[in-house]
Amino acid sequence: MATETRSRVDHPLDPLTREEITAARELLEDARDVAPESRYVKIVLDEPAKDDLAAYEAEDESVDRRAFVIVRDREARTTYEAVVSLDGETVVSWEEVPGVQPSITLEEFDECERVVKANEEWREAAAKRGVEDFDLAIVDPWSAGHHLVPDDVDRERRLAHAMSWIRTSEEDNGYARPLDGIHAWVDLDEMTVVKVLDRGTKIDDVVNDLEDAPYRESERDLRTDLKPYNVDQPEGPSWEVDGRKIEWQKWHLRVGWTQREGLVLHDIGYEDDGEVRSVVNRASCVEMSVPYGDPDPNHNWKNAFDVGEYNIGRLANPLMEGCDCLGYMHYFDAVMNDASGEVNVVPNAVCVHEEDFGTLWKHTDWRTENTEVRRSRRLVVSFVATVGNYDYEFNWYFYQDGSMQPQVRLTGINSNGLVAPGEEQPPGYYEMMAPHVKGMVHQHFFNFRLDVDIDGRTNELYRRQNRPIPKGPNADITWNGVEDTGEVNPTGAAFYAEKVQLASEQEAQDLIDSRKGRYWQIENPERTNSLDRPVGYRLVPGENVESCAQLDSSVNERATFISKHLWATPYRPDERFPAGEYPNQHAGGAGLPEWTEADRSLDGEDIVLWYTLGVNHVDRPEDWPILPAHLASFKLEPVNFFDENPAMDVPPEHAIKDIHERRAAKYEDPDSVSRQRAEDD
Template structure:
């Protein structure tokens, strides 16, 4: 297809049909972008596409168009290009519809570099193997280059003189005994190479004291290591005889009272747009855009070959490109709807990951219930949730991101972490008999360095509109005294976050801290602001020293919450160009103007995730760990919004039930009796919705350890 084959008017597709301004780029659009860009005079045979994504219109333009007060916005793309031969890096905007090159910025590296290319990852092993120092260091350990695999990793920023202006990757080695052997079991510790990927040279070799290479097996897929299969598990069958309750039109989804759009971006992966809740026929907006915009994995081992291990899996690696192709019965169970994930490869060609995003319903137990001692009323409603998810494999770790929508208006985001630990050799006890303080011994001689997984959720809020504010709410103990003579009183303290510089907040379980996003002009039946509350999971933020390089590069991770005024240019918590960024971008720059936040169009940047002190049980493959946050309506509705969940027939029998009660409604029993000590004789429908099984195919691996 050539450019002249396409006759696109603004906001239209190749066939002339209108395209929603927020729709994900299609294969046809990626082809047009490729053909436009490769025709630019400065495009060379060694130029690669580092990133291609939709440049979303300003929110005001989209809302005006939807309200009938504005024109359909132009379709635009952002294109980042890297010349592999020279290192020249550019960031451009173009109009897909007119073909115009709207702007181009050439990067000088002072504020970071473009994301790492797969082609650069793949070249690192060859570059290291050609270096005499690397070969000699391996030989001193009794190894050849053919016996090790090189793991290329992002470099961070440490102001090393020889790295200025260069695209640097750092390399660690693992022994692989045969092609099916998982090398993570055999780290070649005490050795690291720093590689200039463009010049294809080793700029520095770190050869510290060699450590013994662990001999343990990491072959979790070997039946001999797995042991005798567990034979007592019976099948769980999940069916919806009448089909799912949601409807899908392209990327647009309706389910129960929820309406939203599913999108995909190669940097962020799954994106949810314009979530609204139908309240008695009125579509009330809650979130304009929700995504995991950054993911930082900082390691805590200060050894000479590991002090720099800090990965930004979103900004440095574009973790969306490693999205798994999900498989029914393994990754997703039940009545599934899949969305494909479409992106551009490094030559600009469209690539489609089949079944990249999974959507299905799950039974979720009791929605609400009461057996009343006075009236004899005995009512139960069953809950269910809509699950929208994707999995990405970034080197050794596998990450699933699950967005849950509930019947009562609750929204949750849950990260699931599995895969293989990034390992080290375990030094053992020191001369004083003390354990190594920065890693766990997970197998004989094998270390699991301490690390964190810090996800940044960007939540562009529209709670009943764009006039929002954020309040921090703490539980407060009231001292005993006048008015509280018996000392039983407690209340809450509400602090309005007035401006961006004061928005950096920490979670605090001791006071049950939560953050309320309220509308400053809309009220509920009680005359109070409508709102949603962000309930954080209590976990540490970045543990590195505040003066460290990583703390400067990732200020977003030093707090559980930042709040900014909406700006379409402020997309990523660590900034646009994260690779080798010295710091000062992202949240640091966004809050510098200290814009007011009261009654404004606000964006929440929420950091969440686990601090991982690995266990032996995490080896050789890690059972899934979880981290999440919750958004619940708080005064958004006048009463319980799930009162109208329809009835379902109770099933008193478990034997032969097979599948779940498809209706997911309630069980009601008249005349159940008055006062009682327990809950007798009510028939709750049997619903079996087992956890997702974590296996199946994937689109590819970035050769790094997160």
């Protein structure tokens, strides 16, 4: 099932509707001199402050509905920010933001390809590589960065660094034949090519000397032994959806959307004894950094910020029933604007469905031969974005035991380059994926912003990790409050889970350490459970890697957030993105490194966690032509938040469906129902 794009607003956090986007643009153009060639980079909800939302929830106080607008004036080469009151029908503010470059728009993607393919220098370079039909070329405008822009290209211009490939037909895998060595820098304001650099050919005839890499259904011989797998929910799903609010298995959450982040989740709470207890106020993936490790000058400059430089929400896919999601689905459309300020809708951008997830809990009493087992079910809220060659699926899983798990699945086509015949392969900088086609070693870093409110805004942060005890006397160890001066650890096996408060921003900057079982715990000192323990949640790392970028590298200067896996800050409404509001072409230093210099207190504060999830990608031929989905995630789990396992009330399968009847239908044996029921009795 799919939703229609809703025109009504049920809550102050609901994204802008079609009508509101149009109204915001018209109000702005009526009040200000918006140049006709300007691009509307974004028209999004200006999210209300937390205090205003609290007043709305507690006292039903009205909240002014506002739009936040970013406009790029191409002729003046400057950027403007505006706030428009939709309720008051006025422009609240209109300010120039000089010296910044907003994210690249879809329209600039398309126009950039067109102007590069029409450029004579680019055509001459492509012809050297066997290209005759220039219409079959594809051009991807990569973000140019800052430090590695050529000296003869003005960094103050709005730039894209264009890379090219050539197809052999309209339906061909366009990324199978890279036109390696051709670089084009494009001024996106003027939409002109300002520099073409040809570093030389490695394959003289890319069109004929490289292999096809087909991946479409019509181009491959498919397996014939795969049987249908149906997810059947004849009574419908276990969730309830009201507008953009979801209730499922005691979880309460609200689905939001921005062009920059894509899926945003608000007001995440868990119902306990009739009270919806807050866990996370706002959660999303707020930035990405994808640095490449190959020193080849054709690729060593690559470090895309797919959220801040491209607006990953704007690149969302319409999701397909039976492929992206199985079972009973509910969809939310993404209502956004295009560069002209007109409404653009991505249908079915967010999918909500349930999944079976194996065993939730089980115990067999071997003395009484009694077995109790519960199946785990999880709610999935997801969206998928395609950024050029890569496809990213963002899943937010909610479990019946009170835990939640953000996950990224990476698939699509690896960015690639060429290797000349007889070229000696340096160790580890790249791996061969196909004849003459290399995949460069690279990393993906996803930064998640979690505005945690564990039973309220007064929170503390702790590091937890294993601490072994030396054998022999140890004056630092006490037992029941009495110093033990004897043999504390005679077996040599004693250890404990150390708990250290991270009371300031500098203390909170941390790296994972799986050898020590390190995780981080957020507690509310003002709320306790029945054991008189402060209620809390813990952030448990999953797969992760450390950044390989040197501290003085362009990568680290611009994406400093990848240097630590955990950052924490006190909540501030204007601190939203870890590399700053405008990372495109920025020299670096904005965002988390700038804010945390003050080393503000985190003791009893409204804490925001910033978790960096890293993926190491050493390519292999099995990643070609399409990368099998690579999964990376972390988890938020309750600690003393409840008095016992909150999933004890989950019913067994036989309590919610007639498993005997379903078994008989499966094996077409009606008599087995009565036989099995008799045995159970």
